[in-house]
Amino acid sequence: MTTTERTAASYFLPSDEPLGLVFPDGAAADAPALPMPADDVLLRLYRGMVSGRRFDTQATALTKQGRLAVYPSARGQEACEIGAILALRPQDWLFPTYRDSMAVVARGVDPVEVLTLLRGDWHCGYDPYGANVAPQCTPLATNTLHAVGFAHAARAKGEDTVSLALLGDGATSEGDTHEALNFAAVWKAPVVFLVQNNGYAISVPLSKQTAAPSLAYKGVGYGMPSMLVDGNDAAVVHAAVEQAVARAAAGEGPTLIEAVTYRIESHTNADDATRYRERAEVEEWLERDPIARLKRYLTDHGLLTEQVQQEIDARAEDEASALRERMNVDTVLDPAELFEHVYAEPTAALRDQASELAAELEERA
Known part of the structure; x- marks a missing residue:
């Protein structure tokens, strides 16, 4: 990158309006900076979003049935979750938050293992090295630092690895x-x-978090290029993340992408969203549904037939049925496991606590 390019505002600044490749009505948009994904990729995005939403609704139902302690729904954010995941290479790493269960499943992690944390069985229910997915972070923004440290270390070791950190608008207000x-x-x-x-x-709107024109501008002050995209357009999210991954892999540094989307459900099952937003606002965003948008595009271009749609729906339903069946089996828990994998070498305090618990359990036996 030349000095002229580095000092050019256009290199760092996001667009004035969110970039898009597919309009809400399914028509093709024009984003010269980003190419439309290939037809087979668009179909994969659609399949992933349909399966992701069915997983999300099933997890929400399991929470209402008492099978999960809590579940933060990502309904409405399928384009962000699936669009980003399908843009990663096998060797790249995902650093998710508590709301990104859909993305973790799309990355290839067993859905039951993903929900183990939200059921309260384990600190993390899956092997991070199995699919290159770090544990889901509940504390806001801590995963951003993990992603940077991991990526920096990987490059120092000569590895071709890019970290993708998912975060919400609230996390941008954190010091991390x-x-x-x-x-x-x-x-x-x-x-x-x-x-x-x-x-x-949660209940704090964006207007009370920042005075910036958009969150994408936060990257400018740090000297990294930023992009503003339509977060309900899976095609543009995929294209933007894929481009950013390629930049990072080529040694050109990080990219900040803001995807404008909407959380349709409450923050979690413990939240009442009607206390801080109007139903009319939710209805307006329902009209921008990311799945319906891509479906219109695929149908209009002859890429999605009725038979293919039926196959996609059937597969999503089968996956949800299997998840429901497996989650309705009570797990056998050992309280002593609370102390496993907390430290590589347990501290004296941790060993004392484990001994106290063991003694108490023996007394009650």
Whole structure:
């Protein structure tokens, strides 16, 4: 990159309006900076979003049935979740948050293992190295630092690895995000930050979090290029993340992408969203449904037939049925497991606590 390119505002600044490749009515849009994904990729995106939403609704139902302690729904954010995941290479790593269960499943992690954390059985229910997926982070923005450190270390070891950090608009208000963006830019770490701006940090609207024109502008101050995209357009999310991954892998440093989307359901099953937003607002975003949008495009271009749609729906239903059946089996829990894998070498305090618990359980036996 030349000095002229580095000092050019156009290199760092996001577009004034979110970039898109597919309009809400299914018509093709025009985003010169990003190519439309190939037809087979668009079909994969659609399949992934249909399966992802069915997983999400099933997980929500399991929470109501008492099988999960809590579940943060990602309904409405399928384009962000699936679009980003399908843009990753096998060797890349995902650093998700608590709302990104759909993305973790799409990355190839067993859905029951994904929900183990939300059921309260384990600290993390899956092997992070199995699908290159870090444990889901509940504390806001901590995963951004993990992603930067991991990517920086991987590059130091000569590995071709890019980290994708998923975060919400609320996480951009945290100090950890500031530190992650700053270090990533200074080190030119191979990291992609995807901000899923769904409008609210629990009940706090975006207008009370920042005065910036958009969250994408936060990247400019750190010296990294930023993009603003339509987060309900799976095609543009995929294209943007794929481009950012390629940049990072080529040694050109991190990218910040803001995807404007919306959380249709409440923050979690413990939240009442009607206390801070109007139903009319939700209805307006329902009209921008990411799945319906891509379906219109695929149908209009002869890529989605009725038979293919039936196959996609049947597969999603089979997956949900299998998840429901497996989650309705009570797990056998050993309280002593609370102390496993907390430290590589248990501390004295941890050993004392484990001994106290063992003694108490023996007394009650």
